[in-house]
Amino acid sequence: MNPKRPSGSVRYENQGRVVIVTGGCSGIGRAICDAFAQSEAMVICADVDDASAADLPDGIDYVHCDVASEADCKTVATHAVNHHGGIDVLVNNAAIQPKSSYAPIHQLDSDTWRQMLAVNLSGYHWMAKHVVPVMLQQRSGVIVNLASGQAHRTAREVGTYGPIKAANVMQTRQWGIEYARHGIRVVSVSPGAIDTPLVRATLQQQGGGDALANRHPLGRIGQTAEVAAAVLWLSSNDASFVTATDLEVDGGLGGFGAFADPYSQD
Ligand SMILES: NC(=O)c1ccc[n+]([C@@H]2O[C@H](COP(=O)([O-])OP(=O)(O)OC[C@H]3O[C@@H](n4cnc5c(N)ncnc54)[C@H](O)[C@@H]3O)[C@@H](O)[C@H]2O)c1
Numbered sequence: 001m002n003p004k005r006p007s008g009s010v011r012y013e014n015q016g017r018v019v020i021v022t023g024g025c026s027g028i029g030r031a032i033c034d035a036f037a038q039s040e041a042m043v044i045c046a047d048v049d050d051a052s053a054a055d056l057p058d059g060i061d062y063v064h065c066d067v068a069s070e071a072d073c074k075t076v077a078t079h080a081v082n083h084h085g086g087i088d089v090l091v092n093n094a095a096i097q098p099k100s101s102y103a104p105i106h107q108l109d110s111d112t113w114r115q116m117l118a119v120n121l122s123g124y125h126w127m128a129k130h131v132v133p134v135m136l137q138q139r140s141g142v143i144v145n146l147a148s149g150q151a152h153r154t155a156r157e158v159g160t161y162g163p164i165k166a167a168n169v170m171q172t173r174q175w176g177i178e179y180a181r182h183g184i185r186v187v188s189v190s191p192g193a194i195d196t197p198l199v200r201a202t203l204q205q206q207g208g209g210d211a212l213a214n215r216h217p218l219g220r221i222g223q224t225a226e227v228a229a230a231v232l233w234l235s236s237n238d239a240s241f242v243t244a245t246d247l248e249v250d251g252g253l254g255g256f257g258a259f260a261d262p263y264s265q266d
Helices: 027-038 070-084 110-138 161-182 197-206 209-215 224-235
Strands: 018-022 042-047 061-064 089-092 141-146 184-191 245-249
Touching (some): 018 070, 018 110, 027 042, 089 224, 110 161, 141 224, 161 184, 184 224
Parallel strands (some): 018 042, 018 089, 042 061, 089 141, 184 245
C-alpha cells in the first residue's frame, strides 16, 4: 500500500459570474475574493478600508461601502448591475468584534452594541435587501452569510458577537425558505478559529494561541483559504440542493457540546 495517497481538490469555473464580497480587504473576505478571482469570476469587493483596497489583485473591482449604511449597500448592488450586468453571488462577510465588546452585557458600552448590530446584523440585511430584487429578476443567485461557531455555542464575554452571529444563521434560514422557489439559495458558513487579524486581536484579549488551536479536534486553527473553499463549493451548482442551512468549517470544534476546552487538564 502506498502510504502517500493523492489528496484531491476541486477547481471551480466562475467565468462570467458576478460576485460581491463585503469586507473583502482582509482575512476570510480577502481569501474569498482571491479564490473567486482565481476561478475567473468578476469580483466586487465592498469594504471601508480604502488603504488596503490598493493591495487587491488587478481585476477586482473595489467599491467603498460601509455595510451599516443602507444607501451604501444599495449603491453596491446598483454598481454591480450597471457595470457588470447582474449579481450571481453575494457573500455577506464584513463584521466587527472590537475589544470593547468583550464584556458581560451589564458592563457593555451601549455604543459598541449599536455599532455591532449595525455592521454585523443590519449590514447583512441591507446588502441582501438590495441584491435580492436583482436575483429575483434573474431567477438565480446564491447568498452566503459568514456566521461563526459562536452562533451555535458560546464563551464568556461574547454576549454581543455570539447572539448576532446566531441571528446571521436565522437570516440564512429565513431568506433561504423565502426565496427557495425563486431560484435563490441562501447558506451560511460557521468557521471555527481562522488565522485572521480579527482572531489575532481576540487571542491578545483571551491570551495564547496554542490553547485555542488545541481546542479544535484537528489540533490547529484554520486557514482563510479553507473557508473560501467551502464558500466556493456552496456558491457552485455542485451545491444545488443545499439551501437554508449552515455549514461549520471548524476543524471539528462543533462536534463538542460546548465551547469549553475538552482537552484542558484542569
Ligand atoms: N476569523 C475567524 O476566526 C472567524 C471565525 C468565525 C467567524 N468569522 C467571521 O468571518 C467574517 C470575516 O472575519 P475576519 O476574521 O476575516 O475579519 P477581518 O477583521 O480580518 O476582516 C473584516 C473586513 O471587514 C471590513 N469591514 C469592517 N467594517 C466594515 C463595514 N462597516 N463595512 C464594510 N466592511 C467592513 C474590514 O475593513 C475588513 O476588511 C466575519 O463575519 C467574522 O465574524 C471569523
